[in-house]
Amino acid sequence: MTERIVLEFPSEYSYLNMVDLLCGEIMADMNFTREAKNEISISVIEACTNAMEHGNQCCPEMNVRTVFEKLPDRLLVEVFDYGRGFDFKEYMQHIPDPSDIHKLRGRGIFIMNSMMDVLSFEMLPDGGMKVILEKMIQNNDGKNN
Amino acid sequence: MKLQPKEHDGIVTLHLQGKLMGGPDADVFRGTIYDLIEQGKKKIIVDLRSVNWVNSTGIGILTSAFTTLRKNGGDLKLIHVSEKIQSILYVTKLNLIFECFDSEEEAITSFE
Numbered sequence: 001m002t003e004r005i006v007l008e009f010p011s012e013y014s015y016l017n018m019v020d021l022l023c024g025e026i027m028a029d030m031n032f033t034r035e036a037k038n039e040i041s042i043s044v045i046e047a048c049t050n051a052m053e054h055g056n057q058c059c060p061e062m063n064v065r066t067v068f069e070k071l072p073d074r075l076l077v078e079v080f081d082y083g084r085g086f087d088f089k090e091y092m093q094h095i096p097d098p099s100d101i102h103k104l105r106g107r108g109i110f111i112m113n114s115m116m117d118v119l120s121f122e123m124l125p126d127g128g129m130k131v132i133l134e135k136m137i138q139n140n141d142g143k144n145n
Numbered sequence: 146m147k148l149q150p151k152e153h154d155g156i157v158t159l160h161l162q163g164k165l166m167g168g169p170d171a172d173v174f175r176g177t178i179y180d181l182i183e184q185g186k187k188k189i190i191v192d193l194r195s196v197n198w199v200n201s202t203g204i205g206i207l208t209s210a211f212t213t214l215r216k217n218g219g220d221l222k223l224i225h226v227s228e229k230i231q232s233i234l235y236v237t238k239l240n241l242i243f244e245c246f247d248s249e250e251e252a253i254t255s256f257e
Contacts, residue, residue: 098237107201
């Protein structure tokens with residue numbers, strides 16, 4: 001059976017702590033390595049930060065919605081915002097150099113893309129953006145289940 | 146985020162507490178760095194022991210402070226970096242930029 005957990009919260013930074021804690025709870029009984037759990041947690045926080053800042057323009061009245069699906073072989077996380085979206089195809093082709101020390105921002109998508117097995121974006125028909133993050137559970141030999 | 150400075154022989158250790166991310170944190174941190182530079186204090190250690198978590202904007206705040214200090218003839222080093230922060234530094238290759246130490250004493254010695 002697939003477990004599905006949904007959390008919706010206003011676009012305020014203080015709620016990110018709750019997301020981090022929830023991530024930890026959801027992954028507690030999943031067979032991820034500690035490193036993988038850290039990577040998932042970091043990536044979900046990044047996706048939520050992007051949704052708040054770039055999607056909802058930090059407007060507290062606009063919510064961020066997260067949906068976690070615990071599947072036998074992986075964790076699937078979807079993060080929704082209600083903003084105008086952005087040209088992710090163009091962005092993905094020209095991801096800025098994350099080691100550029102002169103950049104204050106622009107590392108979030110690179111981090112998510114590096115840490116997750118699947119990162120994709122979907123424009124929603126009624127406006128807003130859905131970010132899909134997936135991490136596979138690996139066997140002891142490093143292969144995906 | 147809470148920020149507590151402590152000085153030792155011209156080297157300032159900034160103890161951060163809480164979360165390091167966007168919003169007002171960036172202004173507080175940037176303001177503190179500029180104040181220290183004005184006071185001639187340009188050797189900075191950032192203690193991340195009590196930072197629960199950090200996002201990419203938080204990493205951007207650290208790199209911005211690093212470049213500001215370097216431009217002014219100073220330096221910034223990190224101590225007590227958690228696993229999560231280390232993995233962000235590693236994946237962004239910023240581990241090649243930031244010097245990280247396990248203790249304040251080691252970081253202080255590295256300035257000599």
